[in-house]
Amino acid sequence: MHHQPISRFAAVALLALLAACSSKRPPSTPPTGSGGGYVPIGSALPTGIRLPHGTVVNPEGATVSYRAVDHHALPSWTFQNFTNSLISFKQGCSKLKARADWYNVCEQAARTPNLHFSAKHFFENYFTPWEVSDNGQLGGTITGYYEPILKGDTRQTSKARFPIYGLPYDFISVDLPAAHRNSRGIVRVKPTGNNKGAIAADGTFTANLADFPITERSRSIKGRFVEGGRFVPYYTRAQINGGALNGKAPILGYAEDPVELFFLQIQGSGRLQTPSGQFIRLGYADKNEQPYVSIGKYMANKGYLPLGQTSMQGIKQWMRNNPSHLAEVLGQNPSYVFFRKQEGEDLGPIGALGTPLKGEYAGAVDRHYITLGAPLFLATTHPENGRALNRLIMAQDTGSAIKGAVRVDFFWGYGDEAGNKAGKMKNTGYVWQLLPNGVRPQYTP
Numbered sequence: 001m002h003h004q005p006i007s008r009f010a011a012v013a014l015l016a017l018l019a020a021c022s023s024k025r026p027p028s029t030p031p032t033g034s035g036g037g038y039v040p041i042g043s044a045l046p047t048g049i050r051l052p053h054g055t056v057v058n059p060e061g062a063t064v065s066y067r068a069v070d071h072h073a074l075p076s077w078t079f080q081n082f083t084n085s086l087i088s089f090k091q092g093c094s095k096l097k098a099r100a101d102w103y104n105v106c107e108q109a110a111r112t113p114n115l116h117f118s119a120k121h122f123f124e125n126y127f128t129p130w131e132v133s134d135n136g137q138l139g140g141t142i143t144g145y146y147e148p149i150l151k152g153d154t155r156q157t158s159k160a161r162f163p164i165y166g167l168p169y170d171f172i173s174v175d176l177p178a179a180h181r182n183s184r185g186i187v188r189v190k191p192t193g194n195n196k197g198a199i200a201a202d203g204t205f206t207a208n209l210a211d212f213p214i215t216e217r218s219r220s221i222k223g224r225f226v227e228g229g230r231f232v233p234y235y236t237r238a239q240i241n242g243g244a245l246n247g248k249a250p251i252l253g254y255a256e257d258p259v260e261l262f263f264l265q266i267q268g269s270g271r272l273q274t275p276s277g278q279f280i281r282l283g284y285a286d287k288n289e290q291p292y293v294s295i296g297k298y299m300a301n302k303g304y305l306p307l308g309q310t311s312m313q314g315i316k317q318w319m320r321n322n323p324s325h326l327a328e329v330l331g332q333n334p335s336y337v338f339f340r341k342q343e344g345e346d347l348g349p350i351g352a353l354g355t356p357l358k359g360e361y362a363g364a365v366d367r368h369y370i371t372l373g374a375p376l377f378l379a380t381t382h383p384e385n386g387r388a389l390n391r392l393i394m395a396q397d398t399g400s401a402i403k404g405a406v407r408v409d410f411f412w413g414y415g416d417e418a419g420n421k422a423g424k425m426k427n428t429g430y431v432w433q434l435l436p437n438g439v440r441p442q443y444t445p
Helices: 008-021 082-096 100-111 116-126 237-241 258-267 295-302 312-321 323-330 416-424
Strands: 064-068 127-134 140-147 149-153 162-165 172-175 186-193 196-199 205-208 220-226 230-233 251-255 270-273 279-287 337-341 362-364 375-381 388-397 407-414 426-436
Touching (some): 082 388, 100 116, 100 426, 116 127, 140 258, 140 416, 149 258, 162 258, 162 337, 205 220, 237 323, 251 258, 251 270, 251 279, 251 337, 258 312, 295 312, 295 323, 312 323, 388 407, 407 416
Parallel strands (some): 140 407, 149 270, 172 196, 205 230
Antiparallel strands (some): 064 127, 127 426, 162 251, 186 205, 220 230, 270 279, 375 388, 375 426
16 A cells, blocks of 8 residues: 655644553652652763754665654653663663763663663653654554464474474575675685685685675675585575475474464564473574565465455464465565574573563664664554554664664564564554764664
8 A cells, every 4th residue: 555655744743642642651750758869879971962953864875864852752751661661771781882872871871770760861861862754754664573482392292393493504604795785796705614604715615696685785695505616595494394404403492383483483582382381492593594575465465365464363373274375375485594592591582782672662673774772762553452652662673574764663572462462563653763962873774
């Protein structure tokens, strides 16, 4: 369906409506007594010089635009659960603080108590909100994802028959220099370590870049060394499902349902529950770098399901009713994800930032337009009750299908309840990126 561009006036009117729908209202004044004030732990660090409201940044070579605004221009800003937002931000700071522009705000976050008014004061004093638009449109698409729980076992049984693969032994990732992203020529490749290779003049293998699904965003090519001194693209989903990895990859466990396993790969992480009640946490390890293709669109084009019913729940139900089409439909998406077992404290799945994701306070973005790790204010619609969902989350993850400046995948947490919300979520939404005072938004090609 073709949508007309949304005017700034119409967008502001809709944002006002979203704000009016908000129902969460914390106390209007700070509580008295210890623990309720604004004073952080230790002396406050410098905040940086805030750029004036109305400042516009239009990066060269991009359709994105950023405009500095006041915090109170964000719908229902006053009524946020700033404590949870701060906790989520602090989890990301273990990586963020290595960046010079973020060191002070991360240090200040560590000194800020996990209390509502302290957290609110922190976000208001140390960050500038930037309204994000793309091609002149403020509205974009907001979807949801979650961490699924799969039924299965650590060993193959009559019920648990579908392998969950770790990184294959013959899988090789090769960094792709910028000079080669528009090339379709022949390059030489050499192995440099476990699952690693490099383009080098002294490489003993040749790769035809025209054979790889390279785009202007590609940062690597993924493949394998084969006879004849060639480096070729890694197996597709259809090839892997057909047995191409037999004996070539560690198996972390076995799933009972191949469709649930497919959606585990779409989500990027999850938990395998064994008959004994044991949970094995599975995190993203790598992917075959084949293009992501929506099976929902394929099913709609084939007349299997109306496009409006191609939610995760709708697809799962149709596949259960039509098992003879399993290989055909799943094979339409050549992208395939490999996993690793996650050990240690269970604070949530690990996102692209390299830190745990907090349910309902984190999301996936396109890192070309949004700084990974930055606070992100999202104004959209709740997928179940239709009310406003205005939330200060953290941009701590990415995804193959998340492309564009005003494009967010909202992380709902783990389990069936989170999955029900995530599977129904596909709404228009609006995005503001919060950056440390004085830091301008950037577009990274």
